Amino acid sequence: MTARDEVLARVRAALGGTEPGSMTGTGQIARSYRTGLKLGTPALLGLLTERLRDYGCTVRRTTQDQLQGAVAAALSERGARRVVVPPGLGVPGLSPPGIEIVADDGLSPAALDGFDGVITGAAIAIAETGTIILDGSAGQGRRALTLIPDYHLCLLAASQVVALVPEAIARLRPGRPLTWISGPSATSDIELDRVEGVHGPRTLEVILIEPAGAA
Amino acid sequence: MPGNRGERPAPAFLGMPVAPRGVGHLRGAEPFPAAARKALANTQLRRNLAKATSTIRAKRAAVVAELPDWEDLRAAGQAIKAEAIAHLGRYLEQLEEQVTAHGGTVHWARDAIEANRVIVDLVRGTGATEAVKVKSIVTDEIGLNDALAAAGITARETDLAELIVQLGHDRPSHILVPAIHRNRAEIRDIFRREMAGADPGLSDTPAALTAAARAYLRRRFLSARVGISGANFAVAETGTLCVVESEGNGRMCLTLPDTLITVMGIEKVIPRWADLGVFMQLLPRSSTGERMNPYTTMWTGVAPGDGPREFHLVLLDNGRTAALADPAGRQALHCIRCSACLNVCPVYERTGGHAYGSVYPGPIGAVLSPQLTGIEDNASLPYASSLCGACYDACPVKIDIPSLLVHLRARHVEAAGRRSAAAPTRWVPGAEAITMAAAAWVMGSPARLAAAQRASRAARVPARLGRARHDRIRRLPPPLSAWTAARDAPLPPAMTFREWWQRGHVVQPGAERESP
Numbered sequence: 001m002t003a004r005d006e007v008l009a010r011v012r013a014a015l016g017g018t019e020p021g022s023m024t025g026t027g028q029i030a031r032s033y034r035t036g037l038k039l040g041t042p043a044l045l046g047l048l049t050e051r052l053r054d055y056g057c058t059v060r061r062t063t064q065d066q067l068q069g070a071v072a073a074a075l076s077e078r079g080a081r082r083v084v085v086p087p088g089l090g091v092p093g094l095s096p097p098g099i100e101i102v103a104d105d106g107l108s109p110a111a112l113d114g115f116d117g118v119i120t121g122a123a124i125a126i127a128e129t130g131t132i133i134l135d136g137s138a139g140q141g142r143r144a145l146t147l148i149p150d151y152h153l154c155l156l157a158a159s160q161v162v163a164l165v166p167e168a169i170a171r172l173r174p175g176r177p178l179t180w181i182s183g184p185s186a187t188s189d190i191e192l193d194r195v196e197g198v199h200g201p202r203t204l205e206v207i208l209i210e211p212a213g214a215a
Numbered sequence: 216m217p218g219n220r221g222e223r224p225a226p227a228f229l230g231m232p233v234a235p236r237g238v239g240h241l242r243g244a245e246p247f248p249a250a251a252r253k254a255l256a257n258t259q260l261r262r263n264l265a266k267a268t269s270t271i272r273a274k275r276a277a278v279v280a281e282l283p284d285w286e287d288l289r290a291a292g293q294a295i296k297a298e299a300i301a302h303l304g305r306y307l308e309q310l311e312e313q314v315t316a317h318g319g320t321v322h323w324a325r326d327a328i329e330a331n332r333v334i335v336d337l338v339r340g341t342g343a344t345e346a347v348k349v350k351s352i353v354t355d356e357i358g359l360n361d362a363l364a365a366a367g368i369t370a371r372e373t374d375l376a377e378l379i380v381q382l383g384h385d386r387p388s389h390i391l392v393p394a395i396h397r398n399r400a401e402i403r404d405i406f407r408r409e410m411a412g413a414d415p416g417l418s419d420t421p422a423a424l425t426a427a428a429r430a431y432l433r434r435r436f437l438s439a440r441v442g443i444s445g446a447n448f449a450v451a452e453t454g455t456l457c458v459v460e461s462e463g464n465g466r467m468c469l470t471l472p473d474t475l476i477t478v479m480g481i482e483k484v485i486p487r488w489a490d491l492g493v494f495m496q497l498l499p500r501s502s503t504g505e506r507m508n509p510y511t512t513m514w515t516g517v518a519p520g521d522g523p524r525e526f527h528l529v530l531l532d533n534g535r536t537a538a539l540a541d542p543a544g545r546q547a548l549h550c551i552r553c554s555a556c557l558n559v560c561p562v563y564e565r566t567g568g569h570a571y572g573s574v575y576p577g578p579i580g581a582v583l584s585p586q587l588t589g590i591e592d593n594a595s596l597p598y599a600s601s602l603c604g605a606c607y608d609a610c611p612v613k614i615d616i617p618s619l620l621v622h623l624r625a626r627h628v629e630a631a632g633r634r635s636a637a638a639p640t641r642w643v644p645g646a647e648a649i650t651m652a653a654a655a656w657v658m659g660s661p662a663r664l665a666a667a668q669r670a671s672r673a674a675r676v677p678a679r680l681g682r683a684r685h686d687r688i689r690r691l692p693p694p695l696s697a698w699t700a701a702r703d704a705p706l707p708p709a710m711t712f713r714e715w716w717q718r719g720h721v722v723q724p725g726a727e728r729e730s731p
Binding site (some may be wrong): 001004006007008010011012013014015028029030031032033034035044051054055066071109110113126128129130131136143144147148158165166168169170174175176177178179180181182183184185186187188189190191192193197198200214 | 232251263266267269270275283285287288290292294295301303304307311315323325329373374376377379392394395397398399402422423424425428429432433436438448450452453461462463464466467469470471472481488489490491492493495496499504505506507508509510511512513514515518519521522524529532536537539541544561641714
């Protein structure tokens with residue numbers, strides 16, 4: 001008997017021969033928890049901003065027509081000289097003076113380690129928990145891209161922000177490689193003292209792009 | 216208690232094999248009371264534990280209070296886990312089908328020995344002699360690092376606490392903060408001594424120590440060819456695996472190597488993608504007391520051009536089906552390893568994790584470990600509790616740990632009764648067994664409880680005779696001496712809470728009342 005067959009046989013014997021009934025449908029789990037929250041855009045973005053700042057993130061709020069300038073300002077304040085971007089990052093005409101922008105075309109981990117930072121978009125953000133989720137589609141890059149450089153600048157559109165975790169789960173595509181980011185990496189492993197920045201980018205900065213006229 | 220490698224203790228329930236002896240870390244070298252006594256003598260450990268547990272308790276309480284629907288989430292979490300376990304076979308098959316359909320390979324392991332052999336063979340197949348690991352209790356459960364070392368493969372722990380434990384040639388003492396028994400000076404000394412290239416002038420601030428670990432591990436991450444992980448959740452519906460972490464070492468291990476090997480207990484499967492909407496709220500808030508942990512990675516098989524080119528999932532039994540066979544005991548398999556029950560446990564707070572002997576410490580460990588190993592190998596653990604109930608209240612999936620503890624005590628007594636009287640076991644005080652059965656009966660009725668509490672005041676007599684100090688009874692007369700051999704008994708109060716309550720409140724007509 002293979003290990004597979006034996007483990008499955010044990011499972012079925014342990015449960016009393018056959019597993020009872022048919023598979024329970026989603027309807028049979030009492031989902032009385034909140035699955036959505038009616039918040040206006042300003043309240044939603046305000047909540048996200050507050051929660052991100054709680055994690056020690058810098059948040060800049062701007063509009064689409066001011067985006068280029070906001071990115072340039074963030075990079076220059078950071079002192080970044082060489083920055084990597086994924087294919088499909090939609091910032092037209094991004095060429096801040098004195099900063100080299102390199103498109104990722106499958107760079108090695110060692111090569112990625114040579115960049116001062118990375119700029120990406122995101123798939124979705126959760127306001128209540130201050131979470132940004134990347135799914136690897138255009139403008140977000142493969143997972144290594146946002147992992148190795150020490151500075152991550154994330155561009156987020158207001159329309160990508162939801163209030164609650166279950167809303168994000170409902171909108172995500174499960175087959176994609178997903179990275180959930182809630183502030184910079186951290187450890188409390190030494191005497192419960194929190195230290196920010198272990199592995200991964202030690203600085204996370206978010207530019208929130210609001211609808212024109214709202215800012 | 217550990218016997219020869221691979222030796223199989225008697226099957227536990229319905230003939231289901233339990234985790235084999237001599238491999239992995241589910242059994243301690245000595246029973247809980249003896250180990251606890253040593254731990255209690257370590258003042259550094261007690262100080263660190265008190266700070267750690269009180270800090271995390273406060274953080275958890277704050278973020279749990281923020282959610283108006285916390286109890287709804289707990290109820291849903293409990294129901295989802297119960298459903299997953301009730302249909303475990305089908306969900307495992309579905310998970311296998313989905314992982315395979317997305318380019319992964321699924322392996323099954325009856326026990327620790329088989330899992331280790333599968334993983335060693337997989338690593339050997341890549342030609343690598345080193346693997347980077349993200350913290351995984353299950354790999355510690357099966358003793359994977361020892362098995363890899365025996366095969367000439369270096370397993371590199373990358374979680375800061377696990378690195379401290381590994382470099383210190385030590386054992387983890389907490390699910391969440393495994394090096395909580397070490398202070399900063401000890402950690403600096405371990406780094407200076409064991410970390411190749413460490414600065415001899417390394418300071419002992421947590422920031423400096425963390426930076427040293429970052430530098431030490433970075434080269435290894437960037438050149439790693441094999442990564443090994445556990446899993447927090449596996450979604451049957453989509454084949455998605457999920458690892459929740461804080462430091463980014465998990466992302467490194469899950470993303471950079473060519474080959475990823477993930478080991479998970481079969482109980483970690485959850486039915487649907489939507490269920491993550493529940494657990495991604497319950498776990499971070501219960502575990503680290505954060506609204507969300509810094510990093511979570513979710514992956515489904517292999518993604519071309521992004522991350523490992525090969526993905527292997529090892530599904531492990533190792534005694535889980537023995538727990539599953541006990542309709543009451545199987546609830547322990549609902550655990551999502553948040554460690555909230557450790558942090559609220561008055562016993563854990565004082566003894567720490569090592570005293571439990573198993574990689575699963577604290578209240579949940581006391582109900583899980585004996586089921587995985589067979590109760591005779593961890594017989595003292597179900598007694599390592601005051602049954603105060605704090606663990607039940609803290610559990611995000613509402614595992615009724617106090618009832619399970621009592622259930623396992625009863626099972627222990629039954630098992631011992633089946634063995635011959637010529638070989639009485641050390642951990643079966645007959646009077647205690649009777650007491651446990653009686654306690655269940657007494658607590659089942661308010662009138663019986665009131666009567667019992669009045670009767671317990673008789674125990675104040677020995678106190679007056681000079682046998683109790685500081686309101687503790689260190690030794691009760693036989694047959695109750697078996698109980699006080701492992702713990703002090705509090706002196707019963709002159710008035711019970713119930714009596715006090717009734718006096719201070721309007722007494723309903725017909726309610727019992729006792730004159731002082």
